Amino acid sequence: MERAALWPPRARALVAALLAALAGNGTAAEYVQVPAGTLTSAIAPDAVGTPVPIDAFSIRVTPVTKGEFRRFIEARPEWQRGRVPQTFADRRYLQDWRSANAVGDAHAEDEPVVNVSWFAAEAYCEAEGGRLPTWHEWEYVAAADATRRDARDDPAFRARILARYASATPADLPAIRAAANAYGVRDIHGAVWEWVDDFNALLVDGDSRSGEDADKLRFCGAGAINLQDRENYAVLMRIALLSSLNGSDSTTSLGFRCVRPVGDKTR
């Protein structure tokens, strides 16, 4: 991918941090550290559902807001609506904004940004010294409720999430400030869908009913997913949404948040 390998990652992060500072992003985004662990994923790497190891990382407390994204494109005008190449963002990109540089009403600045492409989201996270979370990282954090790090077996927890996903998108998105989960992360359910770094590997068949007979070999391992947790409709819906998209796509209910690596991986 073209964004890789021009500079070593550390240098890139440094530049990004500088850019963020230049953009007047005075109040740095708040991140919380998520400890390493293992995740029994809804999308296991094999048929027996072997848990996936998760390294420690830190994650944004809230999704990126429209105000934050506006400050980003002030510093990086090539990501403005109308200037960004179509390869990186479709015609719906930031179309809910009043103009290329203005979000709209003041209150809208605190709403989560939507109508952003994966490329734009990645660029934003790089500018903030991070990247998009992987599906497994996102799922790991999203498994938590207010008190438990993994509440997924609780039918009430599932039902709550599902109810929010299943409702129609409101005309005005809620400002982000829902209660924090056990990791201190807010609004991971309920506000918007969120991009993940490896969304393209979430190859749910367009038909989604092929079961074990999916064209696994076609996708060289990454696509050889087995949905382990068929009752977790909330996760299924999210995977279905992400798998329907291309990197340049954007929708009225899809935003993102970023993660950053934490110092020593060995812990």
Add this chain to the structure above:
Amino acid sequence: MILGLRSLVGAAAICVATLATPAAGAAPRLQGAAPQRSGDFGAPQGAAIRAVLTSPPNVPPPTGRKAPARVIVELEVVEKEMQISEGVSYTFWTFGGTVPGSFIRVRQGDTVEFHLKNHPGSKMPHNIDLHGVTGPGGGAASSFTAPGHHSQFTFKALNEGIYVYHCATAPVGMHVANGMYGLILVEPPEGLSKVDHEYYVMQGDFYTTGKYREKGLQPFDMEKAIDERPTYVLFNGAEGALTGDKAITAKTGETVRLFVGNGGPNMVSSFHVIGAIFDKVRYEGGTSVQRNVQTTLIPAGGAVAVEFKAKVPGSYVLVDHSIFRAFNKGALAILKVDGVEDKSIYSGKELDAVYLGDRSQPNLNAVTAATKAAASGTLTQEAQVLAGQELFAGTCSVCHQANGAGLPGVFPPVAKSDFLAADPKRAIGVLLNGLTGKVTVNGTEYNSVMPPMNQLNDDEIANILTYLLNSFGNPGGRILTEDVKKVRAEPKPAVAAATH
């Protein structure tokens, strides 16, 4: 010759169809252009046609075409909150903004260019599996569409019939449970027979976290859906979608064709119209026609076409005859038939009278006492009258009325009855054998049927007649058990008619 025929079918392809279009003959088969596959009548002819889509309960007019065409279908997926019951709302996912989705009508052999548009406001990606499509997934994989996107695929409608379509995006059950289904009719080449009304009805089961009719916005309940415990079973997506002002209508003498689908996701429908018999059922929309059907099974993901003639005015109730679904989960719709009554087919109510039943306790104490007394040989006439009064109320008064006056012209009186007075013992035979045919009582002729009352024992008949003789202005007297026994022992008369 070939040219002439081609221009003819070309003209037919663009003519506007109406319900009155008579059924055409067989499909035109051009010599030398015989189809390689059944249902394939060759390449589409003429300009592409935009399919007329209708919201339920309406059905698009017949295509009226005589040749295969290229038909463009544009269907938009919209996720929206709508009423599921009075004061109860639900976030439906819809094909075309309604549940069930828009009705699609094409002709066998048509090439259908299908456009699926997913509204930008949608949260979910969607696709469509049409059971009328020959090909993997029924079009599902080819139509997987992200919010704010538009997919296109093309299929040839090779098989005629009435087919379900539905969304097949993960989680499939949830998409279907949220209302993502509808019907596509693939007309046979000659069209369907002419009827006066065509309606579109589709059953579906719904799962909400709240109870049946619990007010407010009710979210989808995944557990109930997996357990197959529906909160609602509905026709056309809402309680009351087809009742009251929204009932479907017909006039007496008109023929009605219902395209009835079942979207499921779980329940199988025992579809029945209370008070009507389906003259014809095309089960599963197939080619064999069942006649005189009372209730027809519609599998989840299946559909039927039923036809009947409205003959008697009134309200006909469409139900799932798994009957608790009709009265406790909402599976109820109304077909309102207006017109002139035909009393020769259906009379309406002719009688409403009190019926006490033969053995209605606790009023039979006198009977019990009389039975005991008879057994011990101490039965008095008074006890007989008391017992007979109870038995008369239970058995005889239904027709002869509690006051013994009968019903003019129908049931003769037993009060002040000259027929009874003339020969009290003859009455024993009447009770035992019944009485059919003309009889004159108190100067009025009656011609009806009294069934034999031989379920009554000798004691009971004796008591009833003794009561009668001593009541209602009759002359008095007594019938004994032995008298009845004697008559019962006699051979039955060939015809228990009597003249006076």
